[in-house]
Amino acid sequence: MAQPTVKFLCVAIANALLAHYGVERPPVPVRDFLRAPPPDLSNELSLIEALSFGEAMYIRGLSGQGTVFSNPSLPGYTQRFALARALFLGLCNSRGGQAAGLPPAKVLTNDLYDIANYFARCLLMPKWLLPEGWEAMAPEYVAELFDVSVSVVEQRKQELPTPY
Amino acid sequence: MSTLRLQKLVGQAVISDDFRAGLMNERRAELLRLANLEPDELAAITAIRAANFAEFSAAVEALIEAREQAQSAPYHVEPHWPRVINWERAESELHA
Numbered sequence: 140m141a142q143p144t145v146k147f148l149c150v151a152i153a154n155a156l157l158a159h160y161g162v163e164r165p166p167v168p169v170r171d172f173l174r175a176p177p178p179d180l181s182n183e184l185s186l187i188e189a190l191s192f193g194e195a196m197y198i199r200g201l202s203g204q205g206t207v208f209s210n211p212s213l214p215g216y217t218q219r220f221a222l223a224r225a226l227f228l229g230l231c232n233s234r235g236g237q238a239a240g241l242p243p244a245k246v247l248t249n250d251l252y253d254i255a256n257y258f259a260r261c262l263l264m265p266k267w268l269l270p271e272g273w274e275a276m277a278p279e280y281v282a283e284l285f286d287v288s289v290s291v292v293e294q295r296k297q298e299l300p301t302p303y
Numbered sequence: 304m305s306t307l308r309l310q311k312l313v314g315q316a317v318i319s320d321d322f323r324a325g326l327m328n329e330r331r332a333e334l335l336r337l338a339n340l341e342p343d344e345l346a347a348i349t350a351i352r353a354a355n356f357a358e359f360s361a362a363v364e365a366l367i368e369a370r371e372q373a374q375s376a377p378y379h380v381e382p383h384w385p386r387v388i389n390w391e392r393a394e395s396e397l398h399a
Contacts, residue, residue: 140354140355140358142358155315155318158314179320233317238317239313
């Protein structure tokens with residue numbers, strides 16, 4: 140049976156979410172995505188900003204409700220990236236994610252962590268939202284524009300151009 | 304832009320149960336019309352035969368990749384040589 144690549148699904152879902160929320164300019168309001176998820180994901184995603192350690196984690200409670208717990212004491216861009224990564228884990232557990240062939244997020248393996256990071260970069264720095272000639276701009280400027288860390292900008296520069 | 308439209312189509316089906324169900328049943332044509340696709344995209348997506356949504360997504364990804372490859376190599380040159388060369392005729396034409 141043919142399966143889509145996980146990278147393709149990451150880009151496809153990121154772009155659909157950006158369209159759903161009408162995002163037209165950076166920075167991408169990822170916190171709003173979790174506070175008010177699309178209706179069919181409301182059982183998979185919610186946000187509680189009360190974690191006192193780490194960055195963010197996705198937990199599915201006994202009721203079945205998925206929740207992202209995040210640490211509000213971290214710098215803004217670190218929080219945002221962690222939220223985007225945790226959002227992906229919720230998507231993996233959703234009906235749509237499972238139907239598309241996303242890996243189940245029951246155990247956070249290294250591979251899943253890498254994929255979640257890729258999704259976060261696609262969501263926070265979508266290809267179509269990047270300004271013309273962004274590769275030549277100062278990484279610090281692009282990082283500030285998208286409210287991400289400089290290392291995320293550098294990674295995005297390495298992985299683009301790709302078909303997605 | 305067309306790659307983005309096709310990506311959004313698959314992504315929308317992941318985040319919406321109704322949309323995903325519609326793509327996999329007789330409502331596909333109606334949903335595709337609303338997706339504002341180009342006529343060739345519309346035809347290609349309508350023609351996808353998939354047993355489930357993962358197969359459908361894989362087919363859309365393959366379509367995007369094929370289009371990207373075609374766009375990156377627009378000048379594909381393929382020499383065509385005659386299968387059988389009539390040497391006598393060629394020689395007579397050369398000396399004519």
